[in-house]
Amino acid sequence: MRSRNWRRSLWYLLLALVAAPFLVMYVGFFLRAFGEGMTLGIIPRQWGITSFRFMWQPIAWGLGRTTMWAAFGNTVVFATVSGLVVTAVCMLAGYALSRVEFRGKDFFLVLQLILHAVPGQILLIAIFFLLLYLGLLHRLSGVALARASLEIPLGIWMAKGFFDGIPWDVERSAMVDGCNRFQVWYRIFLPLVRPGIAAVFIWGFLFAWHDFIYVYTLLPGTIKLMSTLIQNLLATEVVDYGYLAALSLVYTIPPLALFVFLQRALLKVPVFGGKGTA
Amino acid sequence: MRVSVDRLTKQFRDVRAVADLSLEIRDGEFMALLGPSGCGKTTTLLTIAGFYKPTSGTILFDGRVVDNVPPRDRNIGMVFQSYALYPHMTAHDNIAFPLKLRRVPRQERETRIKTVAAMLGIEDVLPRRPGEMSGGQQQRVALARALVKKPGLLLLDEPLSNLDAKLRIVMRAELKRLQKDLGITTIFVTHDQTEAMTMADRIAVQHQGALQQVGSPEDLYRRPANLFVAGFMGTPPMNFLDVSLEATGDALVLRRESFRFSLPDPLKQSLGHLVDRKLILGLRPEDIEIKPEEASQAEVYVVEPLGREALVTVKVPGAMLKVLAPPHIQLQAGTHVGWHVMPDRIYLFDAGTEEALLVPGS
Numbered sequence: 263m264r265s266r267n268w269r270r271s272l273w274y275l276l277l278a279l280v281a282a283p284f285l286v287m288y289v290g291f292f293l294r295a296f297g298e299g300m301t302l303g304i305i306p307r308q309w310g311i312t313s314f315r316f317m318w319q320p321i322a323w324g325l326g327r328t329t330m331w332a333a334f335g336n337t338v339v340f341a342t343v344s345g346l347v348v349t350a351v352c353m354l355a356g357y358a359l360s361r362v363e364f365r366g367k368d369f370f371l372v373l374q375l376i377l378h379a380v381p382g383q384i385l386l387i388a389i390f391f392l393l394l395y396l397g398l399l400h401r402l403s404g405v406a407l408a409r410a411s412l413e414i415p416l417g418i419w420m421a422k423g424f425f426d427g428i429p430w431d432v433e434r435s436a437m438v439d440g441c442n443r444f445q446v447w448y449r450i451f452l453p454l455v456r457p458g459i460a461a462v463f464i465w466g467f468l469f470a471w472h473d474f475i476y477v478y479t480l481l482p483g484t485i486k487l488m489s490t491l492i493q494n495l496l497a498t499e500v501v502d503y504g505y506l507a508a509l510s511l512v513y514t515i516p517p518l519a520l521f522v523f524l525q526r527a528l529l530k531v532p533v534f535g536g537k538g539t540a
Numbered sequence: 541m542r543v544s545v546d547r548l549t550k551q552f553r554d555v556r557a558v559a560d561l562s563l564e565i566r567d568g569e570f571m572a573l574l575g576p577s578g579c580g581k582t583t584t585l586l587t588i589a590g591f592y593k594p595t596s597g598t599i600l601f602d603g604r605v606v607d608n609v610p611p612r613d614r615n616i617g618m619v620f621q622s623y624a625l626y627p628h629m630t631a632h633d634n635i636a637f638p639l640k641l642r643r644v645p646r647q648e649r650e651t652r653i654k655t656v657a658a659m660l661g662i663e664d665v666l667p668r669r670p671g672e673m674s675g676g677q678q679q680r681v682a683l684a685r686a687l688v689k690k691p692g693l694l695l696l697d698e699p700l701s702n703l704d705a706k707l708r709i710v711m712r713a714e715l716k717r718l719q720k721d722l723g724i725t726t727i728f729v730t731h732d733q734t735e736a737m738t739m740a741d742r743i744a745v746q747h748q749g750a751l752q753q754v755g756s757p758e759d760l761y762r763r764p765a766n767l768f769v770a771g772f773m774g775t776p777p778m779n780f781l782d783v784s785l786e787a788t789g790d791a792l793v794l795r796r797e798s799f800r801f802s803l804p805d806p807l808k809q810s811l812g813h814l815v816d817r818k819l820i821l822g823l824r825p826e827d828i829e830i831k832p833e834e835a836s837q838a839e840v841y842v843v844e845p846l847g848r849e850a851l852v853t854v855k856v857p858g859a860m861l862k863v864l865a866p867p868h869i870q871l872q873a874g875t876h877v878g879w880h881v882m883p884d885r886i887y888l889f890d891a892g893t894e895e896a897l898l899v900p901g902s
């Protein structure tokens with residue numbers, strides 16, 4: 263009995279050690295955001311929201327100024343466009359790859375995995391020139407498209423997985439009932455893969471939301487996003503860590519809110535009737 | 541609608557699912573496609589529906605080639621084994637769906653839904669979704685969805701196999717009655733010979749992609765074309781014994797170890813040319829009579845009372861025979877009994893080709 267308790271506490275100690283850096287980080291993050299006048303860099307003398315002053319004050323950006331709201335708005339647009347593009351492409355491609363027979367299908371699927379394995383940074387220069395020739399460089403829409411293209415390969419696999427779960431008989435029923443392929447997709451399959459749509463959208467949205475390299479390189483100075491705003495603050499001579507923590511906290515809220523909001527959709531799976539499957 | 545399947549072959553990579561199948565389904569007929577799983581019956585049905593393109597051969601509806609007509613333009617109704625209702629729609633919307641796609645005006649749509657729902661007795665489940673219905677209700681909704689568009693051809697893919705045994709017997713009768721009332725040409729796929737026998741006007745037996753025989757249930761049961769059909773039709777199935785036909789003096793005798801069966805005179809004439817051939821003797825369980833008062837090498841192996849009769853398994857040298865005996869017969873496992881066969885009730889098959897050589901009444 264005793265030795266078992268011992269072993270148990272040893273395990274918990276080990277787990278606590280592993281968890282400690284993350285806990286300290288997050289606790290420090292909150293303390294800094296809401297604390298004022300830090301002692302030893304971590305114990306606040308009093309609580310307040312002065313660190314959140316960027317909500318009502320402009321922020322210096324190089325020689326000019328900007329506001330948090332402008333960057334926040336830009337980031338919402340950027341991530342939403344990227345998420346929508348990923349969703350639209352993946353829902354169509356996923357259906358085709360799940361249900362339509364065509365030559366080179368297996369190759370195409372493997373190619374998507376290989377493409378996903380390529381780090382996005384390697385493509386930066388190529389995408390820079392591509393956007394330049396397309397006249398989309400330094401434009402939010404252009405960079406959102408480029409950003410979306412990075413998440414499409416794995417998104418297609420995700421979408422295909424959801425479509426694969428729908429029995430063939432349901433599709434055949436719809437076709438006998440008078441649907442063409444597009445109507446099958448739109449009227450029957452999309453409502454049935456709502457959780458999949460939510461998952462793929464979150465996927466596309468999230469990667470664009472926290473992207474830094476692409477927006478930093480392809481939208482230099484012209485259009486400010488949250489990630490470049492934070493980087494801009496870090497680059498100043500005196501870093502106000504409380505201010506930075508508060509701004510970062512605001513930066514993390516929308517993805518969390520989106521998760522909570524879409525969780526309902528994620529859990530609302532229509533139940534297939536009958537005991538048999540396709 | 542009249543359906544003609546003309547020399548249909550369907551090949552999937554290296555599997556030939558359907559081989560050279562020709563079949564004529566008359567207008568208003570209830571045709572069953574019967575066979576064990578993997579025999580190609582569902583492939584045949586899906587090709588008739590237009591989901592598969594024939595590798596070779598053609599399919600004609602009322603004499604018109606439909607090979608390039610997509611399923612939605614074939615004017616067919618279909619019910620699947622899994623029912624395949626749309627889970628995100630209520631029963632009402634499921635039934636309304638084909639009408640909406642055809643742009644049937646709202647008023648007419650509602651009238652037609654009401655009529656078909658009343659016919660199938662599902663008025664009270666109309667507001668429910670498939671997940672909130674029993675299997676039997678889902679099946680009726682699926683049937684309603686298939687019938688509401690007034691199709692020229694109704695295709696049923698194992699529609700009864702997901703129902704429990706009791707409900708299956710009820711639906712069997714109801715489907716048959718419904719089909720007769722509507723007079724709609726129906727093709728029904730099943731692996732259950734009882735279902736096929738009880739419901740269909742004619743049955744097409746398929747095995748390993750090839751059509752074995754087409755005929756009325758009575759035909760297939762009484763005059764099977766080959767060993768496969770004979771063994772597939774009827775429960776319990778026909779007994780088979782490997783025998784050889786020998787001429788002893790002027791008598792013709794079917795022989796198998798200690799078992800001897802002298803052929804009566806009329807059969808001697810017609811079977812004389814088969815002497816010394818390897819044959820298979822087929823005996824229906826109901827055509828064998830057990831004589832408890834006699835003793836032979838046959839030993840009662842097990843007795844299964846079925847209420848109306850008893851299924852007796854008898855061990856004869858080298859084989860087991862299934863026999864349907866009257867329920868009052870008192871038999872103990874292990875006792876030796878005699879058994880008899882009416883000479884006019886025997887079936888004979890060629891052991892090589894498996895073709896039927898003799899069926900009762902021929």
